[in-house]
Amino acid sequence: MSGGELLLTTFNGLSFAGLLFLVASGFTLIFSLMGVLNLAHGSFYLWGGYLGLVTLGATGSWVLALLAGALGVALGGGVLERLVFRRVRGIELSEVLLSVGISLVLADLALAQFGGDSLTIAPPAALAGSVELGGLVVPRFRLAVIVAAVLVMIGLAVLLRRTRVGAIIRAGVDDEEMLDALGVNVRRVAAAVFVLGALLAGASGVVGGVFFGVYPGADAEMLLFALVVVVVGGLGSLQGAVVGSVVVGLVYSFGVALAPDLLYFVLFGPMLLVLVLRPRGILGGRL
Amino acid sequence: MRARAFTITLMALALAACAPPAADDVDVHRTTGPLSIGFVDSLSGPLAGAGTDMLQGARLWLDENGGTMSGRPVELLVEDDHGSTETGVQVTKRLVEANGADLVIGPLAGNVGVALGRYVTTTEVPLVYPIPTSDVFVHENYPTVFPVTGTAPQFNAPLGQWAVAKGHRRVVTICSDYAFGQQVCGGFADRFRAAGGELISQIWPPLGSSDFAPFISQLQRTPADAVFVGLIGADSVKFLKAWKDFGMSGRATLLGSDPAFDQAVLRGVGADAVGLVSVGHFAEGRDNPLTRKFSESFQRAYKKLPSYYAASGYLAVDWTARAIAANGGKVGEAADFVRVMRSIDYPDSVFGPITVDDRGQPVYSVYLREVAAGPGNLPWNTVTETIPDVGATGGLSYDEYLSRPIFSRGYQGGTP
């Protein structure tokens, strides 16, 4: 592998990591507070992409598309939380099973509605095309995704570390029951976190739609990546999601270049190892 | 009590074994009443876009012909295989065993095709295979399967010779790593090397890869003058996007296989697609009355231009209808029916002229295509060059061809 190829492969890995972080951060937030894998997260991502696509087609505005994807999915997530998930709150297995059921329905409805073609979302005009960085041609949009991921990471860190809401979320992760007994409506906090997670999934769906396109199956693909990210990085930890995204992004990028046949081993092997050796992940446990 | 229960069960079993259940017979020799035609297709899963086109092509033929063949109303029993082998076999079993289908048209996905080919040979029902098949079908030559549009390598072989003739001597291939992609690639690679070209490397992304950027980075410093693209559907869209995003346009020529720059892909790419060069046995922008009429009526009916999947669905139904007419308005015995299908030639069709060779493999004209702005400024494939009479073997004799292995990742042509 030449120097240029090495750099480019690294850049690819990092930009993929950016998208992965956007998806996985919402996933890990929900896990951290509820102790539940929301396996419908991939479908949220997919619907974010489709909503963004439709809005872009109708209005031509990328900002509106992003908002539609993020807010539309957040709204849908809120409704699902209120009508479905809340009924089994605290029974972890039931929550996971519900999320599986919902993901099946959402994916199938997306197929019925939007068909099977792979549709792409055009990037905003300012981010179309590519730039040359030290002899390396890289797409502007991929660069922007890295920047966006860093911004979202900082935003989430500030929210969690510096605000009262963030402190409430962390307290809920530490000891949900105690928080409840001190007069904080934990259900509402959980609902808010669920909506926030959905919002991130929806927004990342629009971004991912530019990256890879929107197509049936993107939901399961992204869900699996998010799962590997949070398991490798550490379940329920924001730093874990950062570390996990970068690791998985790079492993994927180099894995595809060097050993495409072993891709699944390269991805799921580490996940299995981490689960067995350090079930809470490399940086598990803390938000 | 338990002993008695056991005895009863044994007796029932013994009784059952003595008198096997009777098979239900379907009368395939009827010449009146509705024809029931099974249609197995991928309407969900990664190939759903193409599958929808194929079904719409078939529906268009039926709409144009009043929903009848030889005066008999056609009941089209549509089944979705989700691109999965299991489901494909399941639904075909239902069509054949429960619904009493007279014949089955399908499937789309290559993996389903191999399984269905094996399954139908155990039944009395012919299989009309609309999409280029696996090479397996040439080697095994099932007597009750008719491959309407030839094989996967067949239409890519001419591009190998053409590339060398146009001065593209050093080529990298990037093809989907599953049977169909491997065979598409094999057809090209075999003839390309036979013509003196040098295959620098071969890249094999899995079907349904998420991110094509890593593959692009492998291409970025390649000394190749051209890249052969054997990707399908969504993958091809993603590849073209990454190709453009990484500023690859102009660095090497892209040479598309027949599925790579098909209409099902162009719809997802849009105006950027103009100028793409590929090979194929169908071109929706071909200047020919039959094709023009087909493209127009398809666009009128479905608000999009037809892909070769759509054309294949259309032709498969048309060919079936002609065979039924030639067979006295019935399907009859499966092997007989396939023999009738093999006896039909098309002086012209939406694809162009078609004949059938001695082994029952169809022979097509192959087009070198270039994407141009079509009706409503939508991109479509136009014909720049026509190569007539392309058969399944890439110009080899059947003796030689059949002595070689089936194209796979491990065998990409040449003397094994």
Added chain:
Amino acid sequence: MNMRVTGLVVLVVLAVLLPYGVGEYWVGIATEAAIFAIVALGLNVLMGLGGLVSVGHAGLFATSAYATSLAQQHLDLGFATSGLFAIGVTIAVTALVAALAVRTTGMYFLMITLAVGMLVWGLSHRWSSLTGGENGSVSGVRPAGVTRYYQYYWLVLGVLVAVAVVLWYFQRSRAGMRIRGTRDSAARMTSMGYSPAAQRFVAFLASGTVTAVAGVLYAGYYPVVSPSTAHLSMSILFMLMVIAGGSSVYLGPAVGAIVLTVLRAAVSAETQRWATIMGLILVAVVLFAPDGISGTLRGRLRRRTAVPPQPAREPVAQGAR
């Protein structure tokens, strides 16, 4: 007890007579339902008895089916020997997975099984020189004398009955009791001197073995074994069979398997929205009938005959907490 045995015998006899009543297609569906019923019973050793949820059982199922097919092609083995070979291979794989997974419970156990399932799927998909990749691996070999569809159905039915009987005694055996005890309170088992991990290992192994048997039968039933056999959606389908049928009733998972297989056959003939229907069933079961079909029916029956209801318990959910 006698009433129940008589009822079951009548059911089995009716099942044996099925090919005289319906055509080849529905006998095929019944064959498939019986194979899935075996898987569901096996999976329930983990889920119901062990309180451990696996979403990777399709990986074990596919391992067995592939091993059967590959043994037939490459080692030239017949149906029985290739079946035994496949069961051996699958037990070995199960033991490896179990050794990794049994230290955990709940969500972590679920994720390990998920990862294993995905690995098997990835291998079947990508290791195409061995598995044939997307094309699948040729199968469909049946034992001599059992080649007709109804004969094969009887064979599968016989195996189902045998598995059901064996597992019935297994769950009431000491090993079964210890697994149940570990599910209810791992701490109590530890204090009694039993290793909870060892009990879970036994449960996983028993479950894997039964799943392997079903995998062999599946390879005989389908002409091709393909990667979709190992896919996550297959694992989800298996899990749904168990919980929809009801994991707290012994034959509940088998009922779930039969109902869902027949439903899938019936529904997919009418509409393409089977995935939606499956998802809605899952949601409905979790929300409204957490005991599954048979558990809920039994609850109704009990109430009607005025026997005091059993203390409420969520059989599946327990293990995941």
Added chain:
Amino acid sequence: MSTFTVAGLAAGYQGHPVVDGIDLTVEPGEAVALAGRNGMGKTTTLRAVMGLAEPAVSAGSVRFGDVELHGKAPHHIARAGIGYVPQGRRIFRSLTVAEHLAVVARPARAGYEPWTMDRVNELFPRLAERAGQFAGTLSGGEQQMLAIARALMTNPLLVLLDEPSEGLAPQIVRQVGDIIAALHASGVGVLIAEQDLSMVRRVADRVYFLDRGTVAAQVTAAELDAHADLLERHLGVGAGHA
């Protein structure tokens, strides 16, 4: 504040009853101790009062004046004016001391001097010094103070304390006792579950003795010394040691 009444409370874990038929009252501003050995149902009683998921309450009522609290969610009960200091402190390890107080702060109640950051800091100077520190790094005594301070920030009318002396050095126990006494003096009601006699003496106006899930006896603090038998039986101390 109104009278706090528990009547006929029965509760237990997974079908095993732990307490059955608890009756007790706490008058406004009163400090009441729930004394008894381990396993007699003290913690179960307090948890049941708070409406926590386990134990499951099978019967009885918990009233604050006219308001029935039984069956309400824990945060409703807390908001009705009941502060909770659980057994084992259960501080939030990933929150700083200051965040602890901010997270649970509730508005003041009419007629009571509000608990603010400043007032709490005044009562707990040690915590004020450690405001920016993560709670997990505090000593046991500091964590206990934090647990109490946290409960005060909800502006409770009645504070439930579950064995605040547990695991602390005698000197620290005395400090905690002083603080609880100060709370009591400021007009907050106290219901403390305790098996440390010195703490009970220091804090309580009245004592209920809990034995195998029921109230076995109740005495006023003044009468304590006259009941050496009760102390012996329920707290395991001879009157002589006290």
